[in-house]
Amino acid sequence: MKNSKLFSDLSLLGFLLLSFIVVVFTSFNQGSFVQNVVFMNIAMLLAIITYFTNLTIGLILNLIFIFLEGSYALYISITTSQSFGTSLYFWLVMTPLFSVMIYLFGYHTLQLQEENTQLERKNRQLGILDDETRLRTMRAYKEDAQVFMSTSRRFNLPVTMVVIQVKYWNELQRMLSDEQISEVVRRVTNTMKHAIRDNDILYVLNRENLTWGLLLFTDQDGSRIVTERIKEFFEESANEFSSQNQVEIAIRTGAKQFDAETIQTPYDFIEAAIKELEYDV
Structure with missing residues (x-):
């Protein structure tokens, strides 16, 4: 139980740290503010889906997002000769990290609940x-x-x-x-x-x-x-x-x-x- 609690706390802290990094990055990257907000919403949506399903589905959706984002960047680069800065690479990394972190939090929280259920069952058995x-x-x-x-x-x-x-x-x-x-x-x-x-x-x-x-x-x-x-x-x-x-x-x-x-x-x-x-x- 101690390990599950530790990993659950670390996962939550990791998710909060990623959120802090996103807020700081978005604040200092005003030139792509709208784009960052859109990508942030997509990242949160994928994280929520991963939380309520499983990691496999979450990673598949993230791969689809990365493919679409890369295709969009390539299309814009070819048609307008416009190059993407750090924003594109930032979200290519942060989006799957959000999904993985929220999955780890949900997984270890579920383990804690199962362990608590087992402890309650044992307590009932040990009680007079x-x-x-x-x-x-x-x-x-x-x-x-x-x-x-x-x-x-x-x-x-x-x-x-x-x-x-x-x-x-x-x-x-x-x-x-x-x-x-x-x-x-x-x-x-x-x-x-x-x-x-x-x-x-x-x-x-x-x-x-x-x-x-x-x-x-x-x-x-x-x-x-x-x-x-x-x-x-x-x-x-x-x-x-x-x-x-x-x-x-x-x-x-x-x-x-x-x-x-x-x-x-x-x-x-x-x-x-x-x-x-x-x-x-």
């Missing part, structure tokens, strides 16, 4: 509570799951991991607005809170492919009762949302009872439960 749902996150789950698994081994108590996902979540994100997506997340979360017991612990395990998790002191049959109750509660809540937004929302669940021989880590526990989602279609 999810910002939106106020549920415990993957970090908290890892610690709690170790306790549940150790308790199961020591006292031979059944422990089951339940995972819940919204069906066709990736497609829904493209169809719904940010407010509607938040409403879906809130409805699913509230449904599960009402459907479970006070001593059951609910988690947000994945924010990208939105996945909730639930640790239960029960066996496979007991978890089936819980998941059926969650689906029943959610169906009642989803009917209102579906009728208002003309989109069908449904959830799928998977549950896996802890097996000390096949499940060694909290991640194994999640993976085993996620595999059970395949059977809920």
